[in-house]
Amino acid sequence: MDGKKSRKSLLDFLDYLAKKGLMNKATANARKAAANNVLSILDENEADDVTVVDIDQLFVRFANLQGSKYKPESLNVYKGRLKAAIVDFKNYQNNPMTFRPAVQFNGRKAAERPKTGGQGEVGPPDPPVFRPVASVSGPPPASVSVLPIPIRPDLVVQIQGLPYDLTAAEASKIANVIRAMASTE
Incomplete structure (x- = not known):
């Protein structure tokens, strides 16, 4: 049975956002691809209500089953996209009339975007990312x-x-x- 909170309903919802112009088509498609890939490991009963899935535990399972196909950075991106898709889906389910997607800008939510000043200044730069140095041996x-x-x-x-x-x-x-x-x- 395909409930209104099912995996299929989530994927249909993401198509709806793109079709109606409520979300950039590329963003909606990226979220749909992440949701489709990650949620594909759920059995039929688990997939009937994706709004109650423990995403952290799901990603442990996904990494164990299919993690070798992805870089760690890709897994983190997929996780963020899936979380955002499910949050939007829940918000839409709760009240379609007041729904607004939580679209992100460069990986940050709209509320966290850097503010530009009068001279085109932006907020402080992101801290540097630590990258281990490869061995020379x-x-x-x-x-x-x-x-x-x-x-x-x-x-x-x-x-x-x-x-x-x-x-x-x-x-x-x-x-x-x-x-x-x-x-x-």
Whole structure:
């Protein structure tokens, strides 16, 4: 049975947003592609009401089943698109008359857009992204693509680049770095 909160209804809703000009067609299509790919792992019962799906847990499952096909950055983009699609879908379901899509601008919600001043100034730049430096001693060993680790009900940490032949000493070294990052509060 295809309920009004089903996977199919969500995909139809995204088509509706694009068709009616309520959302940029490319944005709606990108959200639809993410929703279609990720929600495809749900069984029929789970897909009957996508508004109650635990997205973090769903992405752990998706990464385990199909994560090797995607870069970690792509998984994060898919997750953001799916969350946005479901939030809009829920808001529309709750009150179609007052619905306005939460369209994003460069990955940020409209309320978080940089404000331009009189001279065309923008807010402070985004902080730099840390990128680990590759070893100069040769190619890295074969590694696990992405290892999702649920640490809280609403938070899954993903570790990338662990070698298949990880030793206990190397695991301890990584654990010590993570322990050093923990807050003492």
